[in-house]
Amino acid sequence: MNPVESKQEYQKYVEEKSPNSPIFKNCFNAFWVGGLICTIGQIILNICKERSFDTATSGTIVSILLIGISAFLTGLNLFNKIGKFAGAGSLIPITGFANSIVSPAMEYKSEGYVMGVGGKMFTVAGPVLVFGISASILVGIIYLIFSTQSITLV
């Protein structure tokens, strides 16, 4: 067997040789940490409901609090340790979005407060906003087309 016979052969060979991530352990950790973060959100949500906020406001309060906690933990250099342990468990909840804004902001502090912190803040999270907002505008336009059509049809 000669692994470097051709590029295709070599890529196949490397694929086999490279160590795999411990996926079951990772999924287990992602499950319970992610579930826990959502549950904390639910508890905040329930408290808001008890205090008779409407659904939209309650949701916003949950987001702001979780984002604040995540930013705080990132600032304390703790979030990357949680992230290393939990993987998607801390990345996928809104906490991961906050971390992806705070971490480049901290990283580029050495390049100044305007172009460093201000400019580099969205290097990781920018695409999330671009795609999320664009998708929502498309959804709105499509909804507009369909709803006016149904009106004219009726």
Add this chain to the structure above:
Amino acid sequence: MKKIGKQTILFDNPPTILECASIVGPKEAEGPLCKYFDQTLEDEFWGEKSWEKAESKIIKETVNLVISKSGISNQEIDICFAGDLLNQCISSNFGLRDTNVPFFGVFGACSTFVESMSLSAICSESFANYSLCATSSHFCSAEKQFRFPLELGNQRPQSAQWTVTGSGSAIISKTGQGPYITAITPGKIVDMGIKDANNMGAAMAPAFADTLVTHFLDTGRTPNYYDAIISGDLGYVGKDIVIDIMASQGYNIKSNYNDCGILIFDKNKQDTHSGGSGCGCAATVFSGYLYKQLQEKKIKRLLLIATGALMNSTSSHQGESIPGIAHAISIEI
């Protein structure tokens, strides 16, 4: 100095590696080679405001250290080759701006240290009495430039390597008592189409094998000729691959082959996944550990092959594969 075979250069008057020095960061200081380094740092900023400044300071202090250890003065150094991983080699440019030595900045990614030593050896055969080589890398500045912010809560893949924080430096002298640089084999760029920037070992392994086989064919030597064949920073993944490739070419290097990236960290305790990497990896392991082994005659014939991945973050965003390079240097006493 003469060329033999396809790409190997033999030296008529083999230059001596006069002195070496190394400074490493805190994580490397916790590794198994700790006692071999000249100086270890307590934190990765070393009193500086940014990691880039810290890296410049590390290479600057390492160069000062090797010069003072060797007992020669700055004015006696005829030429200097230095490089690092940061864009436009700013660590070595900034670190050596006050050194007042004729300076060539070189880039060969993680192979830079052997590249510098090879060029120094060639200069020693002509005009240079003393030449200086130095390279550095810094985990934090490299992560910032090539990967993600440090505080981002992501998981590193198992095949990823850990950039060594540290710098190694050597002074090559035209005359001396050894260890001698007897031959060099500059490598060709080899690209086997690996695109995963988290699997550098696999990307660089074919270049390593290519240079090693060429070196054997050019010199007529076999793996047994050397007490140790050491690669720059292929890591655990790359080491496995290289042993397989060499076996398929009819060379058994299992018994005397190892890797700087494997030597510098304790895989189980330090969780560095596939091992160390970076310009500072081969530089510190050679200047610290291997050079002392040569001096104590525990290794008498060493083949050091530093490997480099010749890519940047733009090329990997554009979907390019990773070209590898490997330069070999034969050191004997």
Add this chain to the structure above:
Amino acid sequence: MGDINWASVFDWTSLLKCFVVGGIICIIGQILIDKTKLTPARILVIFVTTGAILGGLGIYQYLVDFAGAGATVPLTGFGYNLAKGAIEGVRQSGLIGAFTGGIKAASGGIAAAIFFGYLAALISKPKMKKQ
């Protein structure tokens, strides 16, 4: 603002549903991380876009009704929120609402992330990972 009824705050069935659904969404993300070579930014983009599409189709609403924060806290929920806001915007003010509605609904989160992000960068310094 009366006394809080803690029994309904810690309503076990709602919390359990939230935990399980939120956890499963994260498992999907973890499989993407481990089985593909996608970067974190790409995974977040996939989740937010999927959420917006499922929200626009009205499917994600069922998950939100079932699991509450288990569906809204993951980034798919962020996408759902944007899409829901855009639809409401269209209902209220037509085409212009498609542009204003989404961000209006998610404005609290985005503003908080920017503000807290800047604040955290002001007061703290990145540190090297020990592992």
